[in-house]
Amino acid sequence: xxxxxxxxxxxxxxxxxxxxxxxxxxxxxxxxxxxxxxxxxxxxxxxxxxxxxxxxxxxxxxxxxxxxxxxxxxxxxxxxxxxxxxxxxxxxxxxxxxxxxxxxxxxxxxxxxxxxxxxxxxxxxxxxxxxxxxxxxxxxxxxxxxxxxxxxxxxxxxxxxxxxxxxxxxxxxxxxxxxxxxxxxxxxxxxxxxxxxxxxxxxxxxxxxxxxxxxxxxxxxxxxxxxxxxxxxxxxxxxxxxxxxxxxxxxxxxxxxxxxxxxxxxxxxxxxxxxxxxxxxxxxxxxxxxxxxxxxxxxxxxxxxxxx
Numbered sequence: 001x002x003x004x005x006x007x008x009x010x011x012x013x014x015x016x017x018x019x020x021x022x023x024x025x026x027x028x029x030x031x032x033x034x035x036x037x038x039x040x041x042x043x044x045x046x047x048x049x050x051x052x053x054x055x056x057x058x059x060x061x062x063x064x065x066x067x068x069x070x071x072x073x074x075x076x077x078x079x080x081x082x083x084x085x086x087x088x089x090x091x092x093x094x095x096x097x098x099x100x101x102x103x104x105x106x107x108x109x110x111x112x113x114x115x116x117x118x119x120x121x122x123x124x125x126x127x128x129x130x131x132x133x134x135x136x137x138x139x140x141x142x143x144x145x146x147x148x149x150x151x152x153x154x155x156x157x158x159x160x161x162x163x164x165x166x167x168x169x170x171x172x173x174x175x176x177x178x179x180x181x182x183x184x185x186x187x188x189x190x191x192x193x194x195x196x197x198x199x200x201x202x203x204x205x206x207x208x209x210x211x212x213x214x215x216x217x218x219x220x221x222x223x224x225x226x227x228x229x230x231x232x233x234x235x236x237x238x239x240x241x242x243x244x245x246x247x248x249x250x251x252x253x254x255x256x257x258x259x260x261x262x263x264x265x266x267x268x269x270x271x272x273x274x275x276x277x278x279x280x281x282x283x284x285x286x287x288x289x290x291x292x293x294x295x296x297x298x299x300x301x302x303x304x305x306x307x308x
Contacts, residue, residue: 033068039062041064042064042068044072050079054084056084057084057086066091067087067090069111070092070094070096073096078099078100081095087106087108090110092111092113106126107129108129110136112133114136119141121141121144125145125151132155134155135155136155138160140162143164149172154173154176155180156177160183160184161183164186166189167190168307171192179202181202191212192217195218211228211229212230213229234262234305235256236305237252250292253289254287258284262283263305264303264305265304265306266303266304275304279292
């Protein structure tokens, strides 16, 4: 496990002092304090509350703008949380140790350790989040992670000690800090933009993942963050022999860098496309041929290739 610092231990008495220093009100599931600007900070659950909860945009006519440090620390009764868009700050350790299996994150600044030790298995970071804080989702159960284009910094050990096998890093990311993805099950990491700042610890404790980057991006060399980096440049060869229908099969050649992974997808409606994966393989020699039986029950069938 990536080592946890003393910061999370020092945060607990500070939160207690905050609650004692301000008048506390109670409504529905939550306790809260009213700030000097007449906004509300959620400080915790009321007795007997739990399960799936929603942090509201307003309460008693006042805007809810933040969730306090340690607000739901070790709240095992909390299994799902939806946070209204008006909430712009989630404090350090706010949901650490909760039994969360689902969370909806709005336009929010995340505090350090905000969701550490949760039970989250799937997570989408929206494009409104620019900074993923240190240890924010560490020591959880993540197997699926989507990071929208908008995040610029991934903090220290932000996703350490999870179960991620593959992850895509958007082009907006310029800095990945120490151990950000340490101790997962990563075998591949896909970058859609230019090379960010990252040191050798970023992917430590994984299955020696390969890094893939796109044509037209800059700053790449191999190794990157102590891992092999390959150009992902797969192309369908529409002018090659065996392109199209032959022997009741439709097929085409794909070329690209040796050993890059490929997914062939298909859909039947480009106006409202639903792309279905058909085959996944590796360009072991920089060349592969895909084919499938001719689909006669569709008015049209369209293909594309992508990374896994």
